[in-house]
Amino acid sequence: MRLGGWQRIGVVVSLAWMIYGGIHGNNLGIHQGDSVLTAYSDCLNAPNANDATCSSEFDADYPIAIAGHGELAACWAFLPPVLVFCFLWIFRRIGRWVWHGFNPTKSTIPRVDR
Numbered sequence: 483m484r485l486g487g488w489q490r491i492g493v494v495v496s497l498a499w500m501i502y503g504g505i506h507g508n509n510l511g512i513h514q515g516d517s518v519l520t521a522y523s524d525c526l527n528a529p530n531a532n533d534a535t536c537s538s539e540f541d542a543d544y545p546i547a548i549a550g551h552g553e554l555a556a557c558w559a560f561l562p563p564v565l566v567f568c569f570l571w572i573f574r575r576i577g578r579w580v581w582h583g584f585n586p587t588k589s590t591i592p593r594v595d596r
Contacts, residue, residue, distance in 0.1 A: 492567070492570075496563040500560065501559075503558040503559040503560075503562060504555045504556070504559035505555075507551075507556070507557060507558025507559060508552070510554055510558070511548055511550060511551020511552070512548055512551055514548055514551070515544050517547065518540060518543045518547045519540075521543070522536055522537075522539070522540040522544075525539065525540075
């Protein structure tokens, strides 16, 4: 099966979105840990800072804060193209249905033999 021009454009745009969406979703997931980074920086800048205590708290809290960043990246990468293709498919089916209502083919017109 050969792809038409619009289908090829759709494939190229989808692949570009998957790359961009994956990177963007991953960044969003990683930035969920910004509050932990701020707390770590505040801990280190405190007057009685203990590097070992600050590091151990950071090591315990940061993985919890960014948990799920891979799933978020996958959702941003794959969900929008799938939804757009589903929407376009439904739009096309409805458009063809309406078009055939205005332009019936000869095979759908009942034949009267006399």
